[in-house]
Amino acid sequence: MNLINPVRQLNTPTIKVIDSIMGSGKSSWAIHHMNNAPARQKFIYITPFTDEVKRIISDCTSREFVQPSNEDGTKLEDIKRLISEGADIASTHSLFQRVDAELLDLLASENYTLILDEVMNVIAPLEEYTKSDLRLLYSEGIIKVDDGGFVRWNKPEYDGDDGYFTKIRNLANAGNLMMYENDEGQPVVLYWTFPAESFHCFDEIYLLTYLFDGQIQRAYFDLFRVQYNYHSVANIEGTYQLTEYNQYHNEQLAHIRDNINIYTPSPADRKDMNKVGDKRIDFSMSNLRTRTKQTAIKKVLKDNAYNFYRNKCKVSTDEVMWTTFKEFQDTLTPTGLKNSFVSVNCRATNQYQDKSVCIYLANRFMNPVTKNFFFKHGVQVDEDTFALSELLQWLFRSRIRHGQQINVYIPSKRMRTLLTDYLEGDL
Structure with a gap:
């Protein structure tokens, strides 16, 4: 396969990727940073959910953040007005993804710092x-x-x-x-x-995420030769601060490992509920397209999930979150869990922080065409790190983010092994 030369390098500021595990204080650092910045410094904080927008507006007490509205037009028109007025702005990924030439011109004429909470859909x-x-x-x-x-x-x-x-x-x-x-x-x-020129329009850029190496936005940055470096965040004497990059977070991993109980069959079990996921492709999208058409195996998948939360964990449905690919949500919903579905790509929300049981009926692979697209441009992707990153983001919607124990059922051997190897520090 002939590799296409990557797009020319843009004259962008080096993006500071704050690559720290969920719950380590990335958002708390950002709020402290903005509260203590000079008054002349202006911020745009972009986050996936409106709840987090409200949190920024509420917690940034030393400056007045505003959210674009559609009361007198569109939100895109309003964010342009706010930028022209030099306001501090908190908004969502979905609005930021709609940037146009006029908005870029406005940003280039101002001196804004961008804080991007979690990676975006950039392709x-x-x-x-x-x-x-x-x-x-x-x-x-x-x-x-x-x-x-x-x-x-x-x-x-x-x-x-x-x-x-x-x-x-x-x-x-x-x-x-x-x-x-x-x-x-x-x-x-x-x-x-997403127009890579957008990253040229800011004085500083921070990206708050975890396991950035495995994410599509990292491949996108490499494609457009956007420069970035890594940092971690830590609580030092009561204040969240940026620190030298710590890839492994050994102390945090030990604490997390003690609080995640991954289902494995016990000697007393008459059935190994993990056997349905022994093959590498089991629970992938293509695999589930076949299996969900097979009445008997579909019943096994649903019954295993029900058995796990009802008989193994003995919890009510209120404590459970489960997922699969959206295409199979209705087909694979376990008994009693119609209202407990959490999107497989969910991240950056505290809405499910009381959940103690997590059922993950998926096996994540990058779209093969997208993978080949990047490869043709000379950009490598790591599918296992991608899969692990997506799994961890999903699990950390539960109460594990607060250091409380969770019970996890992951029948895909590939996904389960990625998680156990990660927790043992073998990745």
């Missing part, structure tokens, strides 16, 4: 278009792909805002569209990419 396939659609556009010369992999729209006479290919035209003209082609040079999929 996404345009799934509404088929390979046949792309082949048509490609063969007719309507779209072309430059040396960096960006799609260029080549039909200026294509007019109107309601045509079938209008979305492709607009994203291509904005410079936010890339294409993955197979080894034969045939188009496979189009990707929207």
